[in-house]
Amino acid sequence: MKQVYMDYNATTPVRPEVLEEMLPFFREHFGNPSSVHWAGRQVSGAVENAREQVARLINCSPAEIVFTSCGSEGDNMSLKGTVDALRDKGNHIVTTTVEHPAVLSTCQYLEKNGCEVTYLPVDEHGMIDSAQLEKAITEKTILISIMWGNNETGTLFPVEEIGAIAQKYKVRFHTDAVQAIGKIPVDVQKANVDLLVLSGHKVGGPKGVGAVYVRRGTRMTPLIHGGHQERNRRAGTHNVAAIAGLGKACELAGERIEGDYQRVRDLRDRLERGIMERIPEVKLNGHPEKRLPNTLNVSFAYIEGESLLLNFDMKGIAASSGSACTSGSLEPSHVMGAMGVEIALAHSSTRFSLGPDNTEEDVDYVLEVLPPIVERLREMSPLYKKKA
Amino acid sequence: MKQVYMDYNATTPVRPEVLEEMLPFFREHFGNPSSVHWAGRQVSGAVENAREQVARLINCSPAEIVFTSCGSEGDNMSLKGTVDALRDKGNHIVTTTVEHPAVLSTCQYLEKNGCEVTYLPVDEHGMIDSAQLEKAITEKTILISIMWGNNETGTLFPVEEIGAIAQKYKVRFHTDAVQAIGKIPVDVQKANVDLLVLSGHKVGGPKGVGAVYVRRGTRMTPLIHGGHQERNRRAGTHNVAAIAGLGKACELAGERIEGDYQRVRDLRDRLERGIMERIPEVKLNGHPEKRLPNTLNVSFAYIEGESLLLNFDMKGIAASSGSACTSGSLEPSHVMGAMGVEIALAHSSTRFSLGPDNTEEDVDYVLEVLPPIVERLREMSPLYKKKA
Amino acid sequence: MYSEKVMDHFSNPRNVGEIENADGVGEVGNASCGDIMKISLKIEGDVIKDIKFKTFGCGAAIATSSMVTEMAMDKTLDEALQLTNAAVADALDGLPGNKMHCSNLAADALHEAIKNYREKQG
Amino acid sequence: MYSEKVMDHFSNPRNVGEIENADGVGEVGNASCGDIMKISLKIEGDVIKDIKFKTFGCGAAIATSSMVTEMAMDKTLDEALQLTNAAVADALDGLPGNKMHCSNLAADALHEAIKNYREKQG
Ligand SMILES: Cc1ncc(COP(=O)(O)O)c(C=O)c1O
Numbered sequence A, B: 001m002k003q004v005y006m007d008y009n010a011t012t013p014v015r016p017e018v019l020e021e022m023l024p025f026f027r028e029h030f031g032n033p034s035s036v037h038w039a040g041r042q043v044s045g046a047v048e049n050a051r052e053q054v055a056r057l058i059n060c061s062p063a064e065i066v067f068t069s070c071g072s073e074g075d076n077m078s079l080k081g082t083v084d085a086l087r088d089k090g091n092h093i094v095t096t097t098v099e100h101p102a103v104l105s106t107c108q109y110l111e112k113n114g115c116e117v118t119y120l121p122v123d124e125h126g127m128i129d130s131a132q133l134e135k136a137i138t139e140k141t142i143l144i145s146i147m148w149g150n151n152e153t154g155t156l157f158p159v160e161e162i163g164a165i166a167q168k169y170k171v172r173f174h175t176d177a178v179q180a181i182g183k184i185p186v187d188v189q190k191a192n193v194d195l196l197v198l199s200g201h202k203v204g205g206p207k208g209v210g211a212v213y214v215r216r217g218t219r220m221t222p223l224i225h226g227g228h229q230e231r232n233r234r235a236g237t238h239n240v241a242a243i244a245g246l247g248k249a250c251e252l253a254g255e256r257i258e259g260d261y262q263r264v265r266d267l268r269d270r271l272e273r274g275i276m277e278r279i280p281e282v283k284l285n286g287h288p289e290k291r292l293p294n295t296l297n298v299s300f301a302y303i304e305g306e307s308l309l310l311n312f313d314m315k316g317i318a319a320s321s322g323s324a325c326t327s328g329s330l331e332p333s334h335v336m337g338a339m340g341v342e343i344a345l346a347h348s349s350t351r352f353s354l355g356p357d358n359t360e361e362d363v364d365y366v367l368e369v370l371p372p373i374v375e376r377l378r379e380m381s382p383l384y385k386k387k388a
Numbered sequence C, D: 001m002y003s004e005k006v007m008d009h010f011s012n013p014r015n016v017g018e019i020e021n022a023d024g025v026g027e028v029g030n031a032s033c034g035d036i037m038k039i040s041l042k043i044e045g046d047v048i049k050d051i052k053f054k055t056f057g058c059g060a061a062i063a064t065s066s067m068v069t070e071m072a073m074d075k076t077l078d079e080a081l082q083l084t085n086a087a088v089a090d091a092l093d094g095l096p097g098n099k100m101h102c103s104n105l106a107a108d109a110l111h112e113a114i115k116n117y118r119e120k121q122g
């Protein structure tokens, strides 16, 4: 059966060049880069090379890159590490209602431990208001944590404005850029970021590796204490193969960001137009323009998301949904809730996230398969009948 | 040039069968196991299969295994997670002076945050005294953290005695079994362990993955908050390839532990005897009998460890040292210090840690190469001259 | 994740629709929990002669709805009232743990429909 | 980690040993920091005619010891006193950052030896 993967925001295949980069480090060059002998020397260069590749993509210096095991670790490290290190300066964090759980759950944990957190609301496009951010800052504010691009809707936050506000009030700025990396240009200097988190498996790299940009001079308590790796910022034997893979993935992302993502944007737009033309009562979730080029989130009214996904899946199409049934919790997507999306439409929300391997053919296949599925499920829905 | 790797306690090559197990998960089966579609279903089974393989090796149920990114993360998670969750019960931890930095640095951090920590001393063989452990326990003790086998000396702690004491006083027992796993049988039931930490790359698995056994019903705050992975105990997209690799490595370890490690023990003993016979003034560091079967730590009097290692390295031999110059800090090994090893001898300490790929030929090569190197460096040493 | 039986009932649901001039109608669930099930009945004497469902919900919700209509068809009302959500789940070879809570309401909808019929009967 | 020059001096150290009846001897460092260097001198007139070292220490310690003996050989005492630890490190094309602290004592040992000679001269 044809398989069309449109869930790149969930994870991506490892690019062939990336896998090739990784393979020597499993058996031939398996050393621990902290070792002084040949087995260590063979690999320490690879780690430093990858550090440069990551640094180049986001415009920082290699010494400001700390390798981690994933985006979630990076977010936890940034938030908890800041709160612990800046305890004497304050205890207030400003974030948004639509952050990834790696930030939101961490904030909730920190609230239980004496932090105060302001969750900025978003409008119907999932966008924040910078003026509200500015107003939220108090004497005790130590951290602004606002993501670069939202994983569910693709909405892009005004990071440069946020960075300017952070600078004005001398507050540290952390941004979860897991979804932005590789899809749009990311420059930590322009956005005046202090801490930026990325994850390998969202950008054609392997799972189980990530990085945090830590601006030089940023005081932060480690999340993982232990050995002297990563200049005492993150203990644990280096995951050499994955780090080398992340480096290569960042290099490729840098080279291809323009070409790839113009193509991906065109495909996404074709999909969006096609759906809107062919299917009535579809609502776009997310910002119409300020949006990741690969992301399309729509609610097909009257249909619950998981049943839609299962039907897609029977046709080989992989997408994802904000319905409670796919989130692992009982609530539908907190992002839809924050945007004021009506609850039934929140359960209906469906995310198509495209990537460099998608083709026009893929899009056309989805556009062909989708309408009868939606039709059939609407016929089955008590909500549809009522309104018809 | 001949290359002889005798630094298996630092890291190990990935076994061929393990790499084979991993490869499909980079590109073909690249899905996120949390996804409901085909790409997710293809891989969620692999994660659960690996969980069973790890569980079988240490005799627990699969639901008690939490996957992590490394041993250091496991230790941090166990200690910090326990302290946070059991805050109402007490704030006292008992550990030893010879734990890995992942435990020791974490304890030092916790001390700054209101914990009290008792560091049990060790004797000249690096062994603790269970009676002292028992005496150290107070009303406020919430955790005993004592490693299964020491990474530098190989000294094996009396985990079953410790487990019995933990049970008697109803104190949680965490053990860092990173070095024991795959080298000797490890049974969490027999040792009455509540938390056990292991790491993939020490047992023929990949770097960047580990696991923590968390006894059913053990309350613990996550170290990495976020998504619902690992029953809310550890957020972050599953590192499927590495997890599958860890599972396979544990399976192999289980099958081969007896054969492999009898062979490795014989080689280690041959090396030990050979060194003692050929070179005067060599001191064994660690317990003569209660020791990991692969580990030999000796001090070659009058010679600093790094210069010895570099000379080994020029002959293709990879080993490690407790000298300050190789530890990344300015102090020589804290383990040697705790054992009361004289400071110059601590700087001289050299660890040979063997593994299943070593051969008799390797050992004989080391025994041939070693004496002239030691001789030459002693000739160069002002300490040697003085005593001669 | 789902058993074969669930997938069968989900992809080929039995008795979808709404009976016109139904003798009894039951609706349970609400949008906030993500599941709404509506069951309509045609009753002759004491026996369910026809039963149809409409469901807004996940795979489990649709499959349990379909299954309950098969199980209730041609049963007497008292027999139908014996059907439990657990029995429906069993008939589908079980549901995933996290689906037992919200989506498993089909028997409740059936009971509501019977109650509605009996109330109309007075 | 180490430059080629460091590795050259480490693997083929120049002027290893101890001069019998030396005119000046200097020893610096101690076991706790892991480095001990001992330099002995043969001096004729105001010139270092022979110089030897013994070192307990890491690669950097041995290489800097070897290098300082090469640099001091045939120098006048005043010239030799101009030699700094930094100059020795430079002559080796630099040392890794974490080796600058403890192991880089060779010039100090040389200066001690000269001082010892001058003290003996009275
Ligand atoms: C005893 C012990 N604990 C913990 C660790 C840390 O493991 P990892 O490097 O996987 O974080 C190691 C190895 O470095 C170790 O030997």
Ligand SMILES: Cc1ncc(COP(=O)(O)O)c(C=O)c1O
Binding pocket: A009, A069, A070, A071, A072, A073, A075, A100, A102, A147, A149, A150, A151, A176, A178, A179, A199, A200, A210, B235, B236, B237
């Ligand atoms: C915006 C965002 N932040 C953080 C994460 C967590 O990344 P990881 O799965 O690598 O921990 C994700 C992906 O799941 C994400 O989309």
